[in-house]
Amino acid sequence: MRARIIGSYLSPYVRKVLACLELKGVPYEIDPIVPFMGDDRFTQLSPLRRVPVLVDDRVTLADSSVICQYLEERYPAPALYPVDVVDRARARWIEEYADSRMGDVFIWGLFNHAVIAPAVWGAARDPAVIERITTEEIPPVLDYLESQLPRDGCLFGSLGIADISVAVFLRNAALARYEVDAGRWPVTAAYLARVLAAECFVRLQPFESVMLRTPIPQHRAALAAAGAPVSAESVGGAAPRHGVRRLT
Numbered sequence: 001m002r003a004r005i006i007g008s009y010l011s012p013y014v015r016k017v018l019a020c021l022e023l024k025g026v027p028y029e030i031d032p033i034v035p036f037m038g039d040d041r042f043t044q045l046s047p048l049r050r051v052p053v054l055v056d057d058r059v060t061l062a063d064s065s066v067i068c069q070y071l072e073e074r075y076p077a078p079a080l081y082p083v084d085v086v087d088r089a090r091a092r093w094i095e096e097y098a099d100s101r102m103g104d105v106f107i108w109g110l111f112n113h114a115v116i117a118p119a120v121w122g123a124a125r126d127p128a129v130i131e132r133i134t135t136e137e138i139p140p141v142l143d144y145l146e147s148q149l150p151r152d153g154c155l156f157g158s159l160g161i162a163d164i165s166v167a168v169f170l171r172n173a174a175l176a177r178y179e180v181d182a183g184r185w186p187v188t189a190a191y192l193a194r195v196l197a198a199e200c201f202v203r204l205q206p207f208e209s210v211m212l213r214t215p216i217p218q219h220r221a222a223l224a225a226a227g228a229p230v231s232a233e234s235v236g237g238a239a240p241r242h243g244v245r246r247l248t
Helices: 012-024 040-045 064-074 085-121 127-148 161-175 186-196 205-213 216-225
Strands: 003-006 028-031 053-055
Touching (some): 012 028, 012 064, 012 085, 040 053, 085 127, 161 186, 161 205, 205 216
Parallel strands (some): 003 028
Antiparallel strands (some): 003 053
16 A cells, blocks of 8 residues: 655655655655645644644554654664654654754745735745845755755765755745855755755656646646646545634
């Protein structure tokens, strides 16, 4: 049985899981629903109405970090997490920093205002908000990454969960037409180029492009025509619905 992933190729959290599946060579199919477009069956699988969801022959999981840890334990080679206990803790911290802080800035901030709000909710883009995010919120994140990322190779030797977690959010920044300034953050810019050149990311990029240029109702057909492993059934709905919001 192939694993089934529910979620859009454009979601960094989904991309994180897909990159891990690709890296480990685990067969999968995808129900490429846009975030917020799941029906009542989706709510049963993901009570917070967030993607990704993984469904396989043993378990249903609805959190990218939990899914990746599960994949690591069920399919241990190649390893996503370092062996050394200190490096493993550092890798988990980088993953958490990416999922939380980078998610807030690059997804709920930049990508939401530049892409999601216009495409899903029909809201007008607010250039002033986008300008504030790019000038005030993004630079401190990139300053921190510049101090943490390696000048050569990956964070802990081979490509792993920490590298994948950072790269998926910076990929969304690029999809929102924000490029890391190589003059100001040279280590981060070079690192991002190296990581996104990995085959596990390269194989996903054509499907991301299809979703960006195709109207939402036509996503499944366009992705199938492009060769994506689209599932036969879908838990996608016809109208967007908000998920559970954090009380902060």
